[in-house]
Amino acid sequence: MHPTNEPLSYYRASANDHSDHPALQGDMTVDVCVVGAGYTGLSAALDLATAGYSVAVLEAKVVGYGASGRNGGQICSGFNSSFERMAERVGNDDAVKAWNVADDAVKLVAQRVADHKIDCDIKWGYMHAAIKQRQVDELEHMAEEYTRFGHDDVRLLDKDGIREKIGSDAYVGGLWEERAGHLHPLNYCLGLAKAAVEAGARIFENSPVLSVETEGSPKAHTANGTVSAKFMVLAGNAYLGGTVPYLFRRLMPVQSYILATEPLSDNLARDVLPEDDAIADCNFIVNYFRLSGDKRMLFGGRASYSTVQPGDLFSFMKPRMTAIFPQLSESKLDYCWGGYIGITVDRMPHLGRMGQSTYFAQGFSGHGLALSGMSGRLMADAIRGQAEHFDAVAKFKHPIFPGGRFRTPALVMAMIYYRMKDLLP
Numbered sequence: 308m309h310p311t312n313e314p315l316s317y318y319r320a321s322a323n324d325h326s327d328h329p330a331l332q333g334d335m336t337v338d339v340c341v342v343g344a345g346y347t348g349l350s351a352a353l354d355l356a357t358a359g360y361s362v363a364v365l366e367a368k369v370v371g372y373g374a375s376g377r378n379g380g381q382i383c384s385g386f387n388s389s390f391e392r393m394a395e396r397v398g399n400d401d402a403v404k405a406w407n408v409a410d411d412a413v414k415l416v417a418q419r420v421a422d423h424k425i426d427c428d429i430k431w432g433y434m435h436a437a438i439k440q441r442q443v444d445e446l447e448h449m450a451e452e453y454t455r456f457g458h459d460d461v462r463l464l465d466k467d468g469i470r471e472k473i474g475s476d477a478y479v480g481g482l483w484e485e486r487a488g489h490l491h492p493l494n495y496c497l498g499l500a501k502a503a504v505e506a507g508a509r510i511f512e513n514s515p516v517l518s519v520e521t522e523g524s525p526k527a528h529t530a531n532g533t534v535s536a537k538f539m540v541l542a543g544n545a546y547l548g549g550t551v552p553y554l555f556r557r558l559m560p561v562q563s564y565i566l567a568t569e570p571l572s573d574n575l576a577r578d579v580l581p582e583d584d585a586i587a588d589c590n591f592i593v594n595y596f597r598l599s600g601d602k603r604m605l606f607g608g609r610a611s612y613s614t615v616q617p618g619d620l621f622s623f624m625k626p627r628m629t630a631i632f633p634q635l636s637e638s639k640l641d642y643c644w645g646g647y648i649g650i651t652v653d654r655m656p657h658l659g660r661m662g663q664s665t666y667f668a669q670g671f672s673g674h675g676l677a678l679s680g681m682s683g684r685l686m687a688d689a690i691r692g693q694a695e696h697f698d699a700v701a702k703f704k705h706p707i708f709p710g711g712r713f714r715t716p717a718l719v720m721a722m723i724y725y726r727m728k729d730l731l732p
């Protein structure tokens with residue numbers, strides 16, 4: 308059953324069988340209290356429960372309700388930033404450590420899917436697609452960085468090369484990666500939850516945390532109970548809202564939407580994406596797409612920085628898809644849904660500590676399928692006393708969004724600027 312009155316996503320409609328979890332009733336004490344049952348929280352819970360910690364996960368709605376159950380399913384490598392830019396900010400050594408964290412993040416997804424036998428249609432093959440020549444130049448720079456870090460799985464493609472991988476005339480070149488790919492995001496999330504429970508974690512659904520105490524021994528309060536813990540992990544990301552003002556001020560929730568067609572015929576599926584890769588273009592306001600396990604086109608994009616949701620999502624998204632794939636103009640549209648991406652000012656994830664023993668991770672800036680799970684692992688490692696990699700990523704300091712409570716209009720203006728920039732040659 309769909310958990311809310313929001314539009315049903317293809318992912319909810321095709322979710323694997325899974326357990327419901329009770330709501331928190333009364334008070335309890337555990338080693339670690341995790342707020343949020345997306346990839347970040349569940350990954351931390353899984354590692355900590357496996358290491359013998361008692362863990363309670365508090366989820367406002369249901370497992371995978373947030374971005375982890377709604378996203379494009381694209382397993383992206385790296386950060387939403389170049390290595391050069393990272394090194395300018397934190398120095399070469401920490402930038403190298405952080406870069407390696409991102410590499411391990413993708414491997415962790417593959418490892419968890421294999422170890423826990425998560426049925427989530429995982430596939431490898433990912434394309435960064437350039438619409439204009441200046442983006443080809445950016446991809447060449449990116450390829451150089453990847454090669455410098457020993458990745459020999461990347462390939463630059465010219466216009467003819469990319470035309471063999473994407474059935475569209477929209478692109479002039481691309482960078483293909485073998486080690487990135489795609490999966491069914493909700494089924495991956497449900498698989499993580501099952502693994503965490505099997506390792507001994509307890510999950511409480513429909514248990515929104517109303518307030519947290521982060522000084523001294525952490526506590527999370529819900530309407531019907533309190534969890535007291537030695538450590539707390541805050542993993543509510545863009546769905547946490549104003550519950551923790553320090554985090555709220557450094558994160559902007561941005562809506563992104565995904566359209567799912569009916570299952571395509573074998574011929575049409577082969578025509579649009581012959582190699583079943585995941586694709587993201589290089590515009591600031593990204594289009595991202597791929598085929599589902601049952602060969603639907605899942606086409607995402609159209610970030611909206613205002614909090615107003617467009618009325619008819621289908622007609623809002625369809626022109627974006629048919630501009631790339633006119634051959635899909637007659638395909639029936641079955642699902643369209645949206646979700647909040649948490650972005651930071653500079654698009655690097657925001658990890659850190661509050662008080663002595665509360666950890667948080669948020670703001671993966673549309674790049675979090677792999678990085679969020681890895682951040683859960685880094686927090687678990689830090690709680691277990693191994694904070695080297697957590698500290699390297701936490702070194703990136705995050706300014707608050709300018710504009711205070713008026714930041715949304717300011718961001719809408721910024722978006723108009725970037726949309727114009729995407730239109731320039």
Ligand SMILES: Cc1cc2nc3c(=O)[nH]c(=O)nc-3n(C[C@H](O)[C@H](O)[C@H](O)COP(=O)(O)OP(=O)(O)OC[C@H]3O[C@@H](n4cnc5c(N)ncnc54)[C@H](O)[C@@H]3O)c2cc1C
Pocket residue numbers: 342343344345346347348365366367368369370371372373374375376377378379380381382383514515516517542543544545546547548550563564565595607645646647648668669671672673674675676677679
């Ligand atoms: C439409 C869309 C497309 C995307 N596409 C991609 C993609 O293709 N590739 C990619 O790498 N990334 C993508 N992302 C980003 C990616 O999905 C996220 O970075 C990642 O899922 C973040 O995981 P998380 O666990 O930190 O947060 P979430 O998955 O959002 O989980 C947070 C959870 O915390 C719960 N919560 C919040 N507040 C409270 C509270 N007070 N009490 C209790 N629980 C609370 C929420 O209900 C939610 O379940 C996309 C995101 C969206 C929305």
